[in-house]
Amino acid sequence: MDRKSIIIVGPTAVGKTEYAIEIAKHCGGEIVSADSMQIYKGFDIGSAKPTEEELSQAKHHLIDIIDPKTDFSVAEYQKMAADVINSLFDRDVTPVIAGGTGLYVNSLIYDMDFSHTGKQDHIRKKLEREADLLGNDHLHKMLEKQDPEAAKRLHPNNLKRVIRALELIETSDGESSLRSFEESFKPNKLMNPIIIFLNRDREELYDRINSRVDILLESGLVREVEDLKDSGLSNENISMKGIGYKEIAGFIDGEYDLDHAIYLTKRNSRRYAKRQITWFNRYPDAHRFNLSDYGSKEEVLTYICKVIETFLYQTGNQ
């Protein structure tokens, strides 16, 4: 039996959800989300989760399952996704992995190893304090002494990364170090994926992002953020750092007016889309589709499905 999977990636608001559903229907697959916000319970409007109607059209996994008060990370995602994907393979169902979180997708298609030390809160806090007192360069110099390779890759101002690297050294007797992207560029042999990279002309994409933010507000985004805060979530929770959430939270806290919150949400979504495109541009084997080049959704789907069919019915020889 071939263990083949389909991966749909692309920037926010490009239309991944609807295309993933069509593709899943077309090849009898089930959708596995690779989205770091849609995974949280209660983050419905701001993360643009699929609607009830969309959910009923294809089975979705890894959406709406994590308590937003807990700290979640790629490591957990990788494990959960692997379980889901394996169970789909067992049932001879094609996984259609869809989402915009590049690191999550990488954790599936590349051999990324998260078995070493996890997050170490006390060390992290200590180092953060040190950076505060002595400056970013100080921590970077510390890292340089103990792991020159990692230090070379990390800019001193990228505090989170520098701290993470030091955290690894402190907890593992210098054994493990922060590994580079290149080093882990080995494909995960269990996956055998075909990657579909959906994009649009920049101007059109930005128009879609801007008007989607307006729609999210009309659908009650402010209310959703208020409810989340009432339920005990604070701005410090990782889940609340999502675009649309942190900006509206600032408005609710009285830092600025709603118009400014909307402006920030739109701008940050645009910048995020830009970063996603940069990330997915690194996938050498991705099949790219610029949706702006086609007359209709049906037309694109014809082409996409053709590519997928060729892939699925190739006899696997891995």
Add this chain to the structure above:
RNA sequence: GCCCAGAUAGCUCAGUUGGUAGAGCAGUAGACUGAAAAUCUACGUGUCCGUGGUUCGAUUCCGCGUCUGGGCA
């Protein structure tokens, strides 16, 4: 109609004692191994409103025009 102020990057504006210009924001490009919707790095762009004059040289000074604010009638 008269008086005053302004017109410079996509936007808001600074500046050039006359030698064709720079900040913020927007934008563009990139990095990424346990926060990733996070975090970090790098980079432009210009008929300096038009027109005539003074000048070796005008975006800068002067005249006229146009437009935009504000005031007075």
